[in-house]
Amino acid sequence: MKVLHIITGLGIGGAEQQLRLLLRHLPVRSEVVTLTNPGAVARGIEADGVPVTDLGMTGNRDLGALPRLTRLVRRGRYDLVHTHLYRACVYGRIAARLGGVRTVVATEHSLGDTQIEGRPLSAGIRALYLATERLGASTVAVSPSVARRLERWGVAPSRIHVVPNGIERHRFGHDEDARRLTRRRLGLPQDAFVVGGVGRLAPGKRFDRLVRAVASLPEAWLLLVGEGEERRRLLEAARSCGAGERVLLVGACEDPPPPEADGPDLPSLLAAMDVFVSTSPDESFGLAVVEALAAGLPVLYVACPAIDDLPPDAAPGARRIGESVPELISALRGIRDARLGRLPQPAAAGRYDIAHSARQLMSLYEQAVHGTPPPLLK
Incomplete structure (x- = not known):
């Protein structure tokens, strides 16, 4: 199985370092695209043997990033695209569908009661998230608490799967x-x-x-x-x-x-x-x-x-x-x-051992790739 991970940035942060740990334990061929900030974690992922591409996105409204990302997805012939963090989820789901990938999994790392990724929640943020969420196959919540918040936002419970963060204990x-x-x-x-x-x-x-x-x-x-x-x-x-x-x-x-x-x-x-x-x-x-x-x-x-x-x-x-x-x-x-x-x-x-989380995620990958995917965008 060939998987492309798309993440907003790769500076030192919890979601970023969690991605690196997962890549060390997932038995698939992986590549990574960071929309911006190819920082220390990008260097660590590359040192682990996984290629990283910097999309060079200049901000949330850099719409020119979307066709660039779509071309990367289409050229890669991936079996599955996995997105991480808000901006990557929004752009990555659209690019994956336009690039011909029929299965998209997104992990919600940072949805709190009043903020997402340190920013206050708003009606606009929620609406854009929900509109693109429907383009994916499923959404991963890193805890039951996040799963409940996603449900309150309007994500269908049947589309939410809990795969907790993990550590190399x-x-x-x-x-x-x-x-x-x-x-x-x-x-x-x-x-x-x-x-x-x-x-x-x-x-x-x-x-x-x-x-x-x-x-x-x-x-x-x-x-x-x-x-x-x-x-x-x-x-x-x-x-x-x-x-x-x-x-x-x-x-x-x-x-x-x-x-x-x-x-x-x-x-x-x-x-x-x-x-x-x-x-x-x-x-x-x-x-x-x-x-x-x-x-x-x-x-x-x-x-x-x-x-x-x-x-x-x-x-x-x-x-x-x-x-x-x-x-x-x-x-x-x-x-x-x-x-x-x-x-x-x-x-x-x-x-919360990372090997256990990787096995759960791999099971979800298999289900998404070999199950019935959503139809492609025309």
Whole structure:
């Protein structure tokens, strides 16, 4: 089977890195088109042996991208096109149908209750999404929560299939040597209580609350992994709270790392932490929480469908909290005082193993390719 994946961009982000992981586990011939921004993840995918084409799209209204994409689809003679992220889903579904591909699968990675890919939802966004959704064979939701949101939007339940995001869980087992080495490289005291977070440094992630909470605990340090437009504001907030020296923003971390990487990888950064916190109030999955649990960390989170959709005993180390800074401070003090140490890898980590997700997706591919496809556009 020959599959073309179309994605909006390939900078470091959750959906982008999830695509790379899936490509490593899907037993098909794959190629990738990125509409824009062929960044670090594009280089990683190419290093894994999968070709990547940059369409060079200049913006959401670059309609000239559509015929270029259609030509790529037609020349490739693909059995299936798989689209990822909003813009790629809109353009990719149309191009696939015009390019003669009869089966199109789309994954909805980032539909929250009030936003999609960090942007507020609107009637126009919903209408365009639904109009093009009908051109595909099926839509993949990364969690039951996203599936329910798609249904509320108007997508037919029979067209929605849940295939959760996944992790290479064997890579996240705790390594005490990696903990010591990473703390030394980052300048973290070996005996410090280190609070951690991972994600885009964007307003919606609410990392400013985490900065204020850590500033209220004089013995605590904050290790944030990610990049974004909030970086300067977070550093300024840390300095104004008197915690500038205890807040480390180490930038984005490509995972899996490229062969030439010389900095710590994500499992090593998680090993350096004592507790993981997700302050985002609106998530479509919560992959960073699953990775932290797989690393044996106690986790505090505001919203995480990946955990909330499972039985309570699947992630005993995870605790849901409210959005207020005082509640977060109290919860951090409780974990600090309990000295929990490393926890066993929970059942949730096995539930979200990437090999399992790849098998589910492959089954959907087989059904889409060998079942009855929708008619071609004339």
